[in-house]
Amino acid sequence: MYKEDQSRSLLKMLTWRVSGTLATVLIVLVFTHEPLVALTVGGLEAVAKMALYFFHERLWDRIKFGRRRVEPVVLWFTGLSGAGKSTLAERLHAHLVSEGYAVELLDGDVIRSIFPSTGFARADRDQHVRRVGFLASVLEKNGVTVVSALISPYRDTRASVRGMCKRFVEIHVDTPLELCERRDVKGLYRRARAGEIKSFTGIDDPYEPPESPEIVVHTDDVSVDASFAELRAQVARYLP
Amino acid sequence: MYKEDQSRSLLKMLTWRVSGTLATVLIVLVFTHEPLVALTVGGLEAVAKMALYFFHERLWDRIKFGRRRVEPVVLWFTGLSGAGKSTLAERLHAHLVSEGYAVELLDGDVIRSIFPSTGFARADRDQHVRRVGFLASVLEKNGVTVVSALISPYRDTRASVRGMCKRFVEIHVDTPLELCERRDVKGLYRRARAGEIKSFTGIDDPYEPPESPEIVVHTDDVSVDASFAELRAQVARYLP
CATH class of the missing domain: 3.40.50.300 (P-loop containing nucleotide triphosphate hydrolases)
Structure with a gap:
């Protein structure tokens, strides 16, 4: 039986945030052509979403769905x-x-x-x-x-x-x-x-x-x- | 020993996307005061990030870090x-x-x-x-x-x-x-x-x-x- 540590959720949060924020900044930049707005949105988003992601992970640690037991033999x-x-x-x-x-x-x-x-x-x-x-x-x-x-x-x-x-x-x-x-x-x-x-x-x-x-x-x-x-x-x- | 099914990663992707996109749309709206831009960014972001999130989950399924075994007795x-x-x-x-x-x-x-x-x-x-x-x-x-x-x-x-x-x-x-x-x-x-x-x-x-x-x-x-x-x-x- 395995449970996920908070440290795992934290590290996942960081790797996800780096890739996610880069994507957001690029999308906003393409639409507004304003680098400052793009970076500000990215910065705020990064902070808000890291908290969101962390709690999302902790919640999912309690959910069994889709956790498949590897069939032993x-x-x-x-x-x-x-x-x-x-x-x-x-x-x-x-x-x-x-x-x-x-x-x-x-x-x-x-x-x-x-x-x-x-x-x-x-x-x-x-x-x-x-x-x-x-x-x-x-x-x-x-x-x-x-x-x-x-x-x-x-x-x-x-x-x-x-x-x-x-x-x-x-x-x-x-x-x-x-x-x-x-x-x-x-x-x-x-x-x-x-x-x-x-x-x-x-x-x-x-x-x-x-x-x-x-x-x-x-x-x-x-x-x-x-x-x-x-x-x-x-x-x-x-x-x- | 447990492995995560693709279905679990897909469902996590959806629950995350709904909360994440709402946050992005709100942030962009506050900064640009343009609902159309906010929704367009949100829409594009949703599609791009769902793919990103899914592959992020699949990658993490292979990583052991922070998976703690519950100590039996x-x-x-x-x-x-x-x-x-x-x-x-x-x-x-x-x-x-x-x-x-x-x-x-x-x-x-x-x-x-x-x-x-x-x-x-x-x-x-x-x-x-x-x-x-x-x-x-x-x-x-x-x-x-x-x-x-x-x-x-x-x-x-x-x-x-x-x-x-x-x-x-x-x-x-x-x-x-x-x-x-x-x-x-x-x-x-x-x-x-x-x-x-x-x-x-x-x-x-x-x-x-x-x-x-x-x-x-x-x-x-x-x-x-x-x-x-x-x-x-x-x-x-x-x-x-």
């Missing part, structure tokens, strides 16, 4: 661990912030770190994704665009989050399991193969790829810059 | 089951909506109904309150004022939610247990006394009252209207 990344979701989501978030959007980044790992008792068994994962989905839907309802990065492996759960939101854009970061496992940035695949981590998506817990995601991003055989450029172009369709 | 109700939290929170929410605030109501019972597997044992309650607190803090961070109504019985948990938020206002609905139990609107106290509900706050689970809440509301011996009037006056200190 939930940009929901899904994909395997190590697919590149967080990397792309962080860049997208930074880009949208720089464009002036009200936008919040919800990263699954970050939220888990706030609630460390959240487990990885199917019911726990399902609840975790639904909770973040609920958070996203409340933010969207309040005009905030959401960029979320969770593995969110189950089709049903994603469908239920879609149902909570008004504008849900599913973004599948479609990196093959072999590549994710080869990268293994956090060493999680190694630990999952060694049996140290249970219910690891892609190893001993399923990943159900989206059937008709709004956006698909490929990260194999291309640079992060190229993936992001592709993503950004596609997201622009939903945030013009 | 987290209004956190706490109190026994049946104390009157939801009733007061709903009225406060409706009041703030009507005042034009961006505001979200988080009712503990409503959120539990979305996540029915949330239990009532100490660890479950604690997590539930923390999750709602996290949601409140993210909303606050994004400019949305929050009205929340949860029993939130534990002092530690409320302190931790306070730590997540920037402006946290604890509102203790201080209705005595005897009165809550006598009211027993949902029949929960009867069931708790009968042992049908376990870990019920005030019966077999503690309620730790706030030590220094920002606001205390009394609901005994006064009408809902009187309680709400008292609350509204106190909340006004945080949302001027």
Whole structure:
């Protein structure tokens, strides 16, 4: 929710007055051919109208008409661990912030770190994704665009989050399991193969790829810059 | 996030032009004593300045200066089951909506109904309150004022939610247990006394009252209207 400061109204008054008074002086000059009259009218007009303009602005600050809410959207990344979701989501978030959007980044790992008792068994994962989905839907309802990065492996759960939101854009970061496992940035695949981590998506817990995601991003055989450029172009369709 | 429509700029242009042109015509008339010149200048000025004003508005829509975000606040109700939290929170929410605030109501019972597997044992309650607190803090961070109504019985948990938020206002609905139990609107106290509900706050689970809440509301011996009037006056200190 935004309100306009008096300083904004004052500055608008000045920029408007300079352009307005110049126009008036010229018009009076053309009609009377008397520079003195033109300048006197301009001077008096400037003083009277600055006061008028200022109060006009303050009055309009209270009027809602024509203040359009920029429609927010939930940009929901899904994909395997190590697919590149967080990397792309962080860049997208930074880009949208720089464009002036009200936008919040919800990263699954970050939220888990706030609630460390959240487990990885199917019911726990399902609840975790639904909770973040609920958070996203409340933010969207309040005009905030959401960029979320969770593995969110189950089709049903994603469908239920879609149902909570008004504008849900599913973004599948479609990196093959072999590549994710080869990268293994956090060493999680190694630990999952060694049996140290249970219910690891892609190893001993399923990943159900989206059937008709709004956006698909490929990260194999291309640079992060190229993936992001592709993503950004596609997201622009939903945030013009 | 708000943007101004062209229609808003057009209407502002018209209201401004009517007042502005009247002023110009009067000023020119006083100086030239020639009604025809005054009207001609007024007419020409009106056309030229309407175009100028419109583009001036469109330009300013892109300028951030002086657009102040209204500082949101987290209004956190706490109190026994049946104390009157939801009733007061709903009225406060409706009041703030009507005042034009961006505001979200988080009712503990409503959120539990979305996540029915949330239990009532100490660890479950604690997590539930923390999750709602996290949601409140993210909303606050994004400019949305929050009205929340949860029993939130534990002092530690409320302190931790306070730590997540920037402006946290604890509102203790201080209705005595005897009165809550006598009211027993949902029949929960009867069931708790009968042992049908376990870990019920005030019966077999503690309620730790706030030590220094920002606001205390009394609901005994006064009408809902009187309680709400008292609350509204106190909340006004945080949302001027």
